[in-house]
Amino acid sequence: xxxxxxxxxxxxxxxxxxxxxxxxxxxxxxxxxxxxxxxxxxxxxxxxxxxxxxxxxxxxxxxxxxxxxxxxxxxxxxxxxxxxxxxxxxxxxxxxxxxxxxxxxxxxxxxxxxxxxxxxxxxxxxxxxxxxxxxxxxxxxxxxxxxxxxxxxxxxxxxxxxxxxxxxxxxxxxxxxxxxxxxxxxxxxxxxxxxxxxxxxxxxxxxxxxxxxxxxxxxxxxxxxxxxxxxxxxxxxxxxxxxxxxxxxxxxxxxxxxxxxxxxxxxxxxxxxxxxxxxxxxxxxxxxxxxxxxxxxxxxxxxxxxxxxxxxxxxxxxxxxxxxxxxxxxxxxxxxxxxxxxxxxxxxxxxxxxxxxxxxxxxxxxxxxxxxxxxxxxxxxxxxxxxxxxxxxxxxxxxxxxxxxxxxxxxxxxxxxxxxxxxxxxxxxxxxxxxxxxxxxxxxxxxxxxxxxxxxxxxxxx
Numbered sequence: 107x108x109x110x111x112x113x114x115x116x117x118x119x120x121x122x123x124x125x126x127x128x129x130x131x132x133x134x135x136x137x138x139x140x141x142x143x144x145x146x147x148x149x150x151x152x153x154x155x156x157x158x159x160x161x162x163x164x165x166x167x168x169x170x171x172x173x174x175x176x177x178x179x180x181x182x183x184x185x186x187x188x189x190x191x192x193x194x195x196x197x198x199x200x201x202x203x204x205x206x207x208x209x210x211x212x213x214x215x216x217x218x219x220x221x222x223x224x225x226x227x228x229x230x231x232x233x234x235x236x237x238x239x240x241x242x243x244x245x246x247x248x249x250x251x252x253x254x255x256x257x258x259x260x261x262x263x264x265x266x267x268x269x270x271x272x273x274x275x276x277x278x279x280x281x282x283x284x285x286x287x288x289x290x291x292x293x294x295x296x297x298x299x300x301x302x303x304x305x306x307x308x309x310x311x312x313x314x315x316x317x318x319x320x321x322x323x324x325x326x327x328x329x330x331x332x333x334x335x336x337x338x339x340x341x342x343x344x345x346x347x348x349x350x351x352x353x354x355x356x357x358x359x360x361x362x363x364x365x366x367x368x369x370x371x372x373x374x375x376x377x378x379x380x381x382x383x384x385x386x387x388x389x390x391x392x393x394x395x396x397x398x399x400x401x402x403x404x405x406x407x408x409x410x411x412x413x414x415x416x417x418x419x420x421x422x423x424x425x426x427x428x429x430x431x432x433x434x435x436x437x438x439x440x441x442x443x444x445x446x447x448x449x450x451x452x453x454x455x456x457x458x459x460x461x462x463x464x465x466x467x468x469x470x471x472x473x474x475x476x477x478x479x480x481x482x483x484x485x486x487x488x489x490x491x492x493x494x495x496x497x498x499x500x501x502x503x504x505x506x507x508x509x510x511x512x513x514x515x516x517x518x519x520x521x522x523x524x525x526x527x528x529x530x531x532x533x534x535x536x537x538x539x540x541x542x543x544x545x546x547x548x549x550x551x552x553x554x555x556x557x558x559x560x561x562x563x564x565x566x567x568x
Contacts, residue, residue: 128146129147147427148169148431151165151431154438165438169431171433172478176429183528186367188393189413190238191371192349195388197377202246203247203409206246206247215258216253221309223269230354231273233266235363236266244262245531246409264542267511281477286491287488288501296503297503299558340382349377353369395414421526429474431472441473441482458487462504496561497561
């Protein structure tokens with residue numbers, strides 16, 4: 107087979123401009139988010155291929171290869187939907203809300219959310235699991251307390267990403283050093299330089315936000331009314347907490363995330379049947395369509411009327427079209443053109459790290475996948491780090507500072523779509539509060555240009 111035809115730089119920029127335009131128009135017109143714009147990107151790419159006489163079958167096969175990589179994420183999303191629906195029906199979330207409203211001082215909800223989600227992600231190695239369990243519960247408590255939902259979601263995501271990024275059990279924490287040629291322990295130790303200071307700053311900022319949210323004209327909300335309403339609709343007690351205990355134990359035992367979510371949902375279904383008196387038909391209906399409350403209180407309606415597999419199908423569509431688009435752009439050479447333009451002006455350690463971060467963001471923007479971002483960025487930047495004799499753990503740290511943390515900041519990225527869908531908060535609402543995610547790369551750049559923590563190796567290891 108001969109070399110497949112690819113786009114040049116002007117053609118790449120024009121194609122990206124058209125795709126970004128189609129997505130932006132759909133978001134601007136408030137027509138259901140970026141989904142139709144991303145779908146149209148496939149049509150735009152097809153027309154490009156026809157006009158430039160490029161083999162579309164070869165290009166679209168890149169889309170299907172890329173989608174195959176994120177199939178586990180799609181299954182995970184639908185599993186989360188099922189679990190949230192069954193947790194609501196079983197009274198699990200109601201029990202956690204009532205417990206939280208009685209025990210947690212609203213002033214300290216945000217910093218406690220950050221710490222709780224960070225610890226859970228750190229010990230389980232999965233931000234997906236901690237967001238789907240602890241994150242959902244903290245969102246519900248925050249909504250009932252009248253705390254800004256974007257702030258609570260920001261604390262959940264920052265905590266979850268901190269734990270996921272540093273946990274030796276996390277897939278990205280193992281993939282990044284594998285791509286860069288670093289040792290896992292060296293990689294984690296190196297990441298502490300950029301991640302611990304930003305976690306401390308984030309904790310301080312969320313504490314300040316919590317104090318400002320609950321002072322002045324703050325109305326705590328009718329907490330007793332909420333508690334009475336929840337106790338009227340559900341039987342509460344220890345039994346209703348079993349689904350939450352099941353998922354945490356399974357994740358700690360490193361059971362597959364989808365299986366853990368499924369078993370937790372089954373446990374919740376059993377609690378609904380035997381304890382709440384629900385019928386089998388209603389349990390299955392809730393697992394697919396989500397829970398619908400009889401409570402009239404508006405705040406509780408927004409908390410309880412959600413979940414179900416069907417609630418996640420729109421997010422599955424967004425991820426499929428976004429990741430598929432990334433696979434096609436990669437086959438067309440768009441990614442290579444942009445990366446070469448970025449890496450062409452490197453003349454110091456600082457500019458190399460800055461370029462690596464930019465490449466990480468570009469690969470995340472286009473591929474919509476953290477593993478793809480690590481592999482593409484790592485393979486491109488590894489020779490440049492070797493040429494400057496910079497230790498491989500600095501490269502692996504940089505891969506995580508951009509590739510791992512950029513996911514929740516990109517509206518059509520699989521990670522962001524998952525967070526928004528699971529927490530029930532739009533990207534534009536929680537984005538301003540992702541302190542950890544956009545402060546960490548700034549520390550990485552500062553270290554690069556100042557030389558702090560930048561380790562050099564005298565000889566290349568064979």
